Amino acid sequence: MKLTDEEQRMLDGQYGKAVSMAMSILTKLGQIYDAEEMMPVTQVHIDSTFFQLLGDAGLEFVARLVDCEAKFCVPTSLNPSARDIERWQEFRVPLDFAEKSRRLEQAYLRMGAIPTWTCAPYQNGMIPCFGQQIAWAESNAIAFANSVIGARTARYGDFADICAAVTGRVPKFSLHIPQNRSGEILLRLQTPELIDFGDDSIYPVIGYIAGSLAQERIPVIEGIPNTVSSDNLKALSAAAASSGAVALFHVLGVTPEASTYEDAFQGKELRQIIDIGEEELLTARRNLSTVNEGKVDLVVMGCPHASFIEVKQLNQLLDGKKIARGVELWVQTNRVVYHWLKEAGLLESLGLSGVKVTTDTCNLNWPRDIWDNWGFRLLVTNSAKWAHYAPGLTGLQVIFANIQNCVKAALKGEIRGS
Amino acid sequence: MQREIALCQPVVAGVSEGYALVSSEPFSFWGDLDPKTGSIINPRSSLFGESVKNRVFVYPGGRGSSTTSAILLEAIRCSNAPCAIINMQVEPIIAIGILVAQEIYDNVVLPVAAVSEEAFHRLQTGDYLLVDTVVGKLYKREPGQQVKGQT
Numbered sequence: 001m002k003l004t005d006e007e008q009r010m011l012d013g014q015y016g017k018a019v020s021m022a023m024s025i026l027t028k029l030g031q032i033y034d035a036e037e038m039m040p041v042t043q044v045h046i047d048s049t050f051f052q053l054l055g056d057a058g059l060e061f062v063a064r065l066v067d068c069e070a071k072f073c074v075p076t077s078l079n080p081s082a083r084d085i086e087r088w089q090e091f092r093v094p095l096d097f098a099e100k101s102r103r104l105e106q107a108y109l110r111m112g113a114i115p116t117w118t119c120a121p122y123q124n125g126m127i128p129c130f131g132q133q134i135a136w137a138e139s140n141a142i143a144f145a146n147s148v149i150g151a152r153t154a155r156y157g158d159f160a161d162i163c164a165a166v167t168g169r170v171p172k173f174s175l176h177i178p179q180n181r182s183g184e185i186l187l188r189l190q191t192p193e194l195i196d197f198g199d200d201s202i203y204p205v206i207g208y209i210a211g212s213l214a215q216e217r218i219p220v221i222e223g224i225p226n227t228v229s230s231d232n233l234k235a236l237s238a239a240a241a242s243s244g245a246v247a248l249f250h251v252l253g254v255t256p257e258a259s260t261y262e263d264a265f266q267g268k269e270l271r272q273i274i275d276i277g278e279e280e281l282l283t284a285r286r287n288l289s290t291v292n293e294g295k296v297d298l299v300v301m302g303c304p305h306a307s308f309i310e311v312k313q314l315n316q317l318l319d320g321k322k323i324a325r326g327v328e329l330w331v332q333t334n335r336v337v338y339h340w341l342k343e344a345g346l347l348e349s350l351g352l353s354g355v356k357v358t359t360d361t362c363n364l365n366w367p368r369d370i371w372d373n374w375g376f377r378l379l380v381t382n383s384a385k386w387a388h389y390a391p392g393l394t395g396l397q398v399i400f401a402n403i404q405n406c407v408k409a410a411l412k413g414e415i416r417g418s
Numbered sequence: 419m420q421r422e423i424a425l426c427q428p429v430v431a432g433v434s435e436g437y438a439l440v441s442s443e444p445f446s447f448w449g450d451l452d453p454k455t456g457s458i459i460n461p462r463s464s465l466f467g468e469s470v471k472n473r474v475f476v477y478p479g480g481r482g483s484s485t486t487s488a489i490l491l492e493a494i495r496c497s498n499a500p501c502a503i504i505n506m507q508v509e510p511i512i513a514i515g516i517l518v519a520q521e522i523y524d525n526v527v528l529p530v531a532a533v534s535e536e537a538f539h540r541l542q543t544g545d546y547l548l549v550d551t552v553v554g555k556l557y558k559r560e561p562g563q564q565v566k567g568q569t
Contacts, residue, residue, distance in 0.1 A: 055492030
């Protein structure tokens, strides 16, 4: 691989051990994928923020960087932490768990990261520009940044994100190169006129199908109206990046690299078309639930982190009513939205309804003992990502429902099969 | 007896052998695997309850979370990782987990290779495979034989 003089100096250790180690890992990655050179990135989003997922091995890697006095050299945002930094006790998080989390949080702040603690940094935090070269991890954020904004990132994972933040470099490969961003498969919504796009839950369902059909290919989706919101595309991104390895999708007539067929496919020959009908939409929706009725213990919203608009809608649907006894309703968001909710008086109203708003974190990553301590059996969520991962990670049964039915479930304490 | 059964494109170099665990579904190490045990924990997976530990793990490619790198690294530290990984498309997320393991631990051998769709479909759970990504070949063999080149 061809390195600039500066990059060679980074690799040789002239900028310290941390830069050298990070550069060594990234150049090896580049060699694996036949990158001819490295390239600068101007923003990084770090996914490696859950100490319990990094494990001892990952923590050792971060500790080594801290010991070498590593500093992030480009603006670097952070994914959620393992705990709600202010309200962890309210969520029955044990002290030693909180303490371990605090140490990793401090490590990133010492290296110069911005304490965004959110998985939706594209809505509140570090919003990249069209065409900007970035290195993002967190599967939903990668998909959103590439697809909806048109920024350029490969599907980076843990550690590659940190290495990019320390060096400001990545291999020139994958979706950083415009020619690699053309659509590879066309997914057509049949009879879009019969689809209720006013029901927000249609978007994660479409995303879930798109991910499982496209896998690692770039899907072009046809049939979504251009009135689709940022929150809808957020839900679609998270779902597609759960069922598939989708780092980029195009929505015809909506996303910035797909105003026409010609744009979306960059004039290349279309190799595969798949039609998605009512049957497929119903099946995907059904597959997101493990049961279809039962007594509800927990309702979770805000995966990816909820926007102000989503929480406002929740508050309107609750209409001042209190959720049922024995039911928890959690909304996951970031501190920016939290502050706005407080200013707007919504936080108080949600609190009176019995809703818990949590910031800085994602409870999906809790170890089993915290879940066992809560004693839940069935959760209801409007997030396809939660519905996809919760059975394996939390051991709970799950029902996927739209926000209206999530609220009904919280108010009644049960959900009946349809 | 050792029989060459496919060519493979090396992603991470190494030589390793073990019984194959084959899946036709894409895999996300985060959400699908518990690195502390090596077991597949996703009840929706057709491999639910199986262990990847010391297996030649054969699946089409990645899906889902970018935390996969960390889970793979922790599985390596806990000696619960597969002994080799074979995909049709190998994601950078997999490669990074192993590159970091090799950076912080000595003697990490976990060959990763890409094979053609045709070769992929010939691999079956229970096959005893020797994966040699130094020469870029897959062999089917009897267990317990000496690895080529070892004394």
